[in-house]
Amino acid sequence: MATCRALLSHLRRSRHLSSSLSAVSLSPHYVSGPPSPRVYSLPPFELPLSRFFSARPDLDSEPTRLGYESVNGAGTDGQLGFVEVSSEVIGAGAESSGFLTQHVISLLDSYHDLTGLPWWVVIISSTMAFRMALVPILVLQLKQTKRISELLPQLPPFWPPRNSGRSVIDQLVLFRKQRKAIGCPSFLWIPAYFSIQVSCFLLWITSIRRMSLDHHPGFDCGGALWFQNLTEIPNGLFGPIFPFLIAGLHYTNVQIIFAGSSVHKFDKFEELAKNYKRFLNFMTFLLYFLAYQMPQGSLVYWTTNLSFSIAQQSLLKHPTVRAKLGLSGNDIVQKETRNVESTNGNEAKSVDPPAKGRIISAQTLTPQELLSLSVKYLSEGHIEKSIPLLRLALEKDPEYLKGMITLGQALYQKNQFPEAAEYLESATSKLLAACPTEVEDVDNLIVASQWAGVSNIRQGKTPDGITHLERVANMKEPDDPKSKAHYFDALVLLSSALFNEGRKDEAAKYLRLVVAYDNSFKELLKQCEEER
Numbered sequence: 001m002a003t004c005r006a007l008l009s010h011l012r013r014s015r016h017l018s019s020s021l022s023a024v025s026l027s028p029h030y031v032s033g034p035p036s037p038r039v040y041s042l043p044p045f046e047l048p049l050s051r052f053f054s055a056r057p058d059l060d061s062e063p064t065r066l067g068y069e070s071v072n073g074a075g076t077d078g079q080l081g082f083v084e085v086s087s088e089v090i091g092a093g094a095e096s097s098g099f100l101t102q103h104v105i106s107l108l109d110s111y112h113d114l115t116g117l118p119w120w121v122v123i124i125s126s127t128m129a130f131r132m133a134l135v136p137i138l139v140l141q142l143k144q145t146k147r148i149s150e151l152l153p154q155l156p157p158f159w160p161p162r163n164s165g166r167s168v169i170d171q172l173v174l175f176r177k178q179r180k181a182i183g184c185p186s187f188l189w190i191p192a193y194f195s196i197q198v199s200c201f202l203l204w205i206t207s208i209r210r211m212s213l214d215h216h217p218g219f220d221c222g223g224a225l226w227f228q229n230l231t232e233i234p235n236g237l238f239g240p241i242f243p244f245l246i247a248g249l250h251y252t253n254v255q256i257i258f259a260g261s262s263v264h265k266f267d268k269f270e271e272l273a274k275n276y277k278r279f280l281n282f283m284t285f286l287l288y289f290l291a292y293q294m295p296q297g298s299l300v301y302w303t304t305n306l307s308f309s310i311a312q313q314s315l316l317k318h319p320t321v322r323a324k325l326g327l328s329g330n331d332i333v334q335k336e337t338r339n340v341e342s343t344n345g346n347e348a349k350s351v352d353p354p355a356k357g358r359i360i361s362a363q364t365l366t367p368q369e370l371l372s373l374s375v376k377y378l379s380e381g382h383i384e385k386s387i388p389l390l391r392l393a394l395e396k397d398p399e400y401l402k403g404m405i406t407l408g409q410a411l412y413q414k415n416q417f418p419e420a421a422e423y424l425e426s427a428t429s430k431l432l433a434a435c436p437t438e439v440e441d442v443d444n445l446i447v448a449s450q451w452a453g454v455s456n457i458r459q460g461k462t463p464d465g466i467t468h469l470e471r472v473a474n475m476k477e478p479d480d481p482k483s484k485a486h487y488f489d490a491l492v493l494l495s496s497a498l499f500n501e502g503r504k505d506e507a508a509k510y511l512r513l514v515v516a517y518d519n520s521f522k523e524l525l526k527q528c529e530e531e532r
Helices: 002-013 062-069 076-097 099-115 119-133 135-154 168-181 192-213 241-258 267-293 296-316 319-325 367-379 383-396 401-413 417-433 439-458 462-473 481-500 504-517 519-530
Strands: 332-334 359-361
Touching (some): 099 119, 119 296, 135 192, 296 319, 401 417, 401 439, 417 439, 417 462, 439 481, 462 481, 481 504, 481 519, 504 519
Antiparallel strands (some): 332 359
16 A cells, blocks of 8 residues: 555656646545645546557546545545546446447448458348347247147137136246146247347447447448448438438338238237337338438448348248248138139038138148138139148148148149159058048049149159059040040140150050040141151
8 A cells, every 4th residue: 555655646746747647637626625735637548449458538537536526535545446437337347248249240340351352241241140049949949839829729828818716926827837747948939030130230329329320440431322421421412312212111010020920810909009009100100210320331220120121021921931941831721701613613512711801820620621712712823822721731631641641742833743743642652542432522533634744744754754654544435524525634744745856656556535525626636646
């Protein structure tokens, strides 16, 4: 302590020799008791500034100085101890709050030094790389929430039913017990990705904002087009571009998220979802004005982040992508009250739906209801919507023949010929093993063989395709009008395949049978006979 007093005394006496020491007078009205002699504060510690750890110049020594002036006239020992404690506390707080941002800044600096790219390219590319690194977490969360939505109908309600006699705590305990019993994932998975993404977004945009405000080396000329200076806020003629982009991309992202969401919806949550969407839409205006208060470096990051979100949401809603990731089969569907015909027209029955307009999960539908709904989509040209429903129907009933045939037809229309042939040949094998005699079974065999034949032909497996089509030709001509139409369609396809293989006599033989049924194929027969 004696050494500290001597050092402090020496610094006070020699203050006038150094222009870097700032004096602060303790006025008498700040101190209780008799006026104390004029005292000078210690100079603030000057830490070396670096890219990895930097301090704002406007945060120089004011906190230490103000803290020193608030001391109630203690002796020199007390004053020195207060200055030391204040400096340590403030330094620790600043280091703690800026620890993560400094690491982000260091990471961006390393990337910039390694590549030599302009700062705007560094910001955009690093943002995309970071968001892509979070995609596996998003896919995992979607799978867990899909599982939750499938099992949620089996769980008791969150709140105790009226007149049940249970308290809220007892009901929640029951809910938790049954959730674990059926293997339902934790409900914390629902906000998991959102929480991670928002936290990372705030960390990243705060780091880039700090770099912009600190005039990080290269930021003043690291932009392009209308945002040459990344340290400036939007201004001038082109100033509104970034605010419009931010607001527009945010609004678009909200519409994509809430349009045909794959999250399971219940009636009691519908109004809550609507209100949340209204709030997010209102945020569009707030974000527009907020963008005018942020440096353009942060706005480059924000625009890139929103653009990536839109692309990611659009991609994850595509049926093919969802099927590849194992996310299909639980889409939200709306059951209609009108009759829906099946592929072959044999099931023109009402599905007996609940009240019109009620949103339900496809997971709760039977295979027959899923088939009827998929046929409706196929008739409207929405093949992408029908395939996941048909796959789900076969998951529920792997022996469902009509589901196999319809899925094979849908896959054929999407040019997925190998998979289409697999389903159609499987249905054909099962029908042949059962020796069909019923009208519906015979018709199914004709249709399955016909589409299996053309699926093989489209793959270049013409002999296999002809084998399937000849199976139909060797069958007895059906009496049922619909089955008869399918029968002669198969003969037309067979004659075409035989003609292309040079077997023109056989092709003409089958065409004569077709012409006897439908005279519109007469010209085709004439052409075939002329080229024999």
